[in-house]
Amino acid sequence: MYRRILLPIDLGHVASNDKVISIAVEMARHWQGEIHAVTVVPPISSMVAPYLPQSVEMDTVHDVEARLTDLLKASIPDDIKVSLRVVEGAVYHEILHEAKKWQADVIVIASHKPELGDYLLGSNAAKVVRHAPMSVFVVRL
Structure with missing residues (x-):
């Protein structure tokens, strides 16, 4: 059912x-997924950006990777x-883009307990849940 996580x-x-x-x-094991x-x-x-060396962006991505x-x-x-990818941009937008591009069956995402700012602006997990065309499993921390 959820083979592409x-x-x-x-x-x-x-x-x-x-x-x-x-x-x-555990989900990958249960459904023989990836x-x-x-x-x-x-x-x-x-x-x-103009005050930083041009290599800073590439070095940052390599370090994060x-x-x-x-x-x-x-x-x-x-x-x-398992595969991995590091992307640059707005968090929830890039997660949704990657999920669609990779044709994910489900997104498994962590979410902290909401704070005041989350009620006003919304958390990244909430935005992913709201806009994802596939199932989203939210892991409350």
């Missing part, structure tokens, strides 16, 4: 990753097929 990972919230990864692994992990890097502000690779190697057993 998109797993958005926020490397800034290390504590949440173990729980959401373990659930994605996991596609994605991390979104915010774009560098156009106000700051290495951190994501290490996390997945440590957290996902070898019997589960």
Whole structure:
């Protein structure tokens, strides 16, 4: 049923990753599926970019990709097929774009307990749930 599992990972919230990864692994095992992990890097502000070396953006993506690779190697057993991608942009938009592009059956996403700002602006997980054309499994932390 859920053979293509998109797993958005926020490397800034290390504590949440173990729980959401373990659930994605169990889903992949249950349905003989595969996991596609994605991390979104915010774009560098156009106000700051002229003052930074041109390689900063590429170096950042490579660093994030290495951190994501290490996390997945440590957290996902070898019997589960896994791929990864680091993209740049707005978090919820890029998650939805990657899910459609990869033709995911389900998105497994972590979500913290709502705070005041989330009620006013909405969390990334809430936006993904609201706009995703496929099932979304929200892991409450």
